[in-house]
Amino acid sequence: MKSAEDMQQVAPATATAAPASSGGATHRTGKTEKTEGDNLPWVEKYRPSALDELISQQDIIHTISRLIDSNALPHLLFYGPPGTGKTSTILALARRLNGPNYRQMVLELNASDDRGIDVVREQIKDFASSRKLFSRGLKLVILDEADAMTRVAQFALRRVIEKYTKSTRFCLLCNHVNKIIPALQSRCTRFRFGPLEQDQMLNRVQHVIQQEKCNVTPEGLSAIMRLAGGDMRRSLNVLQACHMAYDEINEAAVYACTGNPLPSDLRLMLNWLNNAPLQSAYEQILALQQAKGLSLLDMLTYLHELVLQISYPPPVMNFLLAEMAALEVRLAHGTNERIQLASLVGVFKQACAMTEQFQNEKDKRMAMSAK
Numbered sequence: 001m002k003s004a005e006d007m008q009q010v011a012p013a014t015a016t017a018a019p020a021s022s023g024g025a026t027h028r029t030g031k032t033e034k035t036e037g038d039n040l041p042w043v044e045k046y047r048p049s050a051l052d053e054l055i056s057q058q059d060i061i062h063t064i065s066r067l068i069d070s071n072a073l074p075h076l077l078f079y080g081p082p083g084t085g086k087t088s089t090i091l092a093l094a095r096r097l098n099g100p101n102y103r104q105m106v107l108e109l110n111a112s113d114d115r116g117i118d119v120v121r122e123q124i125k126d127f128a129s130s131r132k133l134f135s136r137g138l139k140l141v142i143l144d145e146a147d148a149m150t151r152v153a154q155f156a157l158r159r160v161i162e163k164y165t166k167s168t169r170f171c172l173l174c175n176h177v178n179k180i181i182p183a184l185q186s187r188c189t190r191f192r193f194g195p196l197e198q199d200q201m202l203n204r205v206q207h208v209i210q211q212e213k214c215n216v217t218p219e220g221l222s223a224i225m226r227l228a229g230g231d232m233r234r235s236l237n238v239l240q241a242c243h244m245a246y247d248e249i250n251e252a253a254v255y256a257c258t259g260n261p262l263p264s265d266l267r268l269m270l271n272w273l274n275n276a277p278l279q280s281a282y283e284q285i286l287a288l289q290q291a292k293g294l295s296l297l298d299m300l301t302y303l304h305e306l307v308l309q310i311s312y313p314p315p316v317m318n319f320l321l322a323e324m325a326a327l328e329v330r331l332a333h334g335t336n337e338r339i340q341l342a343s344l345v346g347v348f349k350q351a352c353a354m355t356e357q358f359q360n361e362k363d364k365r366m367a368m369s370a371k
């Protein structure tokens, strides 16, 4: 479902970004032999099918296993960032409850299905109230991406949940728990799926690399891990897209494939921002941005991590971060990138002036106290 869409989102970036910025990355030339699983996105091919195959979320898996074993499964609410195993967990749980033919005991609705008030009233009610011949297990209604449901539909769900608790469990999955009305939250047991642990993700990615015989350099692998940021789906999608596009997956290939700015380019940019005069800093960054086809929003996202590593005086750091955050908001509203880039350069020039002033005042104070 969602993962296939994500895969498609990665693929065009490969096609467009790579030629412009392939410094050090060689495109895939030879054809590889196709095997059966080649048609599946790797996120689906390597989706854990049993609860104990899931990595990182051990406390949650343990609790859920115990609830199933003691026949006390409550309604569930899984929330947390993307690619952390919410859908995988619920599907594995459904399989554990009802065996390989679990599909007939599950009603799965996600954001692409209509889940307005009518569906809640009719489809969910019909499924929850119907009896399944030859199956005695619990029925599951999985509402994936529940944060996209209208409030009216969520209110309608309250009553349905209570009415059919005897035979049915409701599982709500979402990224933003604050978009689920409190009345629904209180009817479910909440589990937060945090970003996955790096070392466990690394093992899993290495397993896929071995299975798919990818040619990945150590720098390429750490770039994939860095960009994934605890999102397993992202790491597998980037790996597959790079494998399709390049013979060797090195750092440059990973950044080119995802359209993200290289760390070396960012350091160069930061150097211009801090040291070059306004006009030349603006022109050089603009030239780099155009040559590599980078988006200012991506540049800003990674730039702020570098800024945090520099020891600016505290008031200057506060000023820079606040201004960069404001700039991010403006960019998210679709403002003109060139004007915002000029504004970014201006902000850094102002920060330089503030640093200088801060330093002068500090020197003065030191001189006074020495007298």
Ligand SMILES: Nc1ncnc2c1ncn2[C@@H]1O[C@H](COP(=O)(O)OP(=O)(O)OP(=O)(O)O)[C@@H](O)[C@H]1O
Pocket: 002, 003, 042, 043, 044, 046, 047, 048, 053, 054, 055, 056, 057, 080, 081, 082, 083, 084, 085, 086, 087, 088, 089, 174, 175, 193, 196, 204, 232, 233, 236
């Ligand atoms: N804990 C995990 N262990 C192993 N693989 C995982 C885990 N979490 C995610 N994955 C991998 O990432 C893919 C996407 O995971 P999943 O669909 O479960 O994410 P999600 O939390 O439902 O994300 P979203 O919030 O975007 O719906 C899976 O197919 C699987 O390959």
Ligand SMILES: [Mg+2]
Pocket: 002, 086, 087, 088, 144, 145, 173
């Ligand atoms: Mg999901």
